[in-house]
Amino acid sequence: MDFPAPLVPATFVRRYKRFFADVVLADGTELTAHCPNPGAMLGLNTPGLPAWLSVSDNPKRKLSHTLELLEADGGLVGINTLLPNRLVAEALEAGTIPELAGYASVRREVKYGKASRVDFLLEDPVRGRCWLEVKNVHLMRTPGLAEFPDCVAARSTRHLEELADQVTAGDRAVALFVVQRTDCEAFSACADLDPAFARGLEAAAEAGVEVMAWACEVHPGEVTIRRALPWRP
Structure with a gap:
């Protein structure tokens, strides 16, 4: 399955309230992304992990970015449970x-x-x-x-x-x-x-x-x- 648009690289900062993740983009911009994962995400909650985000142009969305991938244990891991x-x-x-x-x-x-x-x-x-x-x-x-x-x-x-x-x-x-x-x-x-x-x-x-x-x-x-x-x- 191809992502509809290239994912945006970022650095993972923290995940909270289950569905929110703070990240920092490559240009230093800090933002909150949707985290589509209700689980504990054990081993994937470490600040500083490389992350990849999808971006939506839907104006009705409160959060335009969605956390899709994290890099852990030397490889990419998909965290989107949908x-x-x-x-x-x-x-x-x-x-x-x-x-x-x-x-x-x-x-x-x-x-x-x-x-x-x-x-x-x-x-x-x-x-x-x-x-x-x-x-x-x-x-x-x-x-x-x-x-x-x-x-x-x-x-x-x-x-x-x-x-x-x-x-x-x-x-x-x-x-x-x-x-x-x-x-x-x-x-x-x-x-x-x-x-x-x-x-x-x-x-x-x-x-x-x-x-x-x-x-x-x-x-x-x-x-x-x-x-x-x-x-x-």
Whole structure:
């Protein structure tokens, strides 16, 4: 997925109130950017990290800049949690993920469970239905190991239960973890930060939910889903 315009380089100063990030542009201008990430952003809150921002010309926006990428551990990391759904939509159209290719139709934000909307519903007259939940991953504490979540994620745990219910009903269900960084070789649930989610992921897998993780190529001009990573329960 190409960014619609070149990203603006900056230096990260601080992140606060979850959705605000102070940065300094290359010319010394200080500004507040939108930070589209509700998580803890562990390892990515360090002042002085190189950052890249997108810029909107929408006059109705209070903040014209959005924090998209940070440089950490020697590589670029995508922090925008809204981006993975767009990346997956692109990958589904291109057939990048073989296990999810070949469905006749793809719908987004379809109601399911008690009060949820699944990210994607793939449907086919022969193959049936596949309920697909997408999660953004940017945490790496052990070199090469991507982890999710980086804080307690009760909503994500509920999604796993709802995916398992779809399998029980006779459909296919997939939990897809999109790793917005290039330096990981495996994926694992973060059991020490959210033991309920880790248990929930294993329980969902035992119920028949397919667990997939795919790493991205991350550049200032584009972010693209590229390669599968093994899941380490």
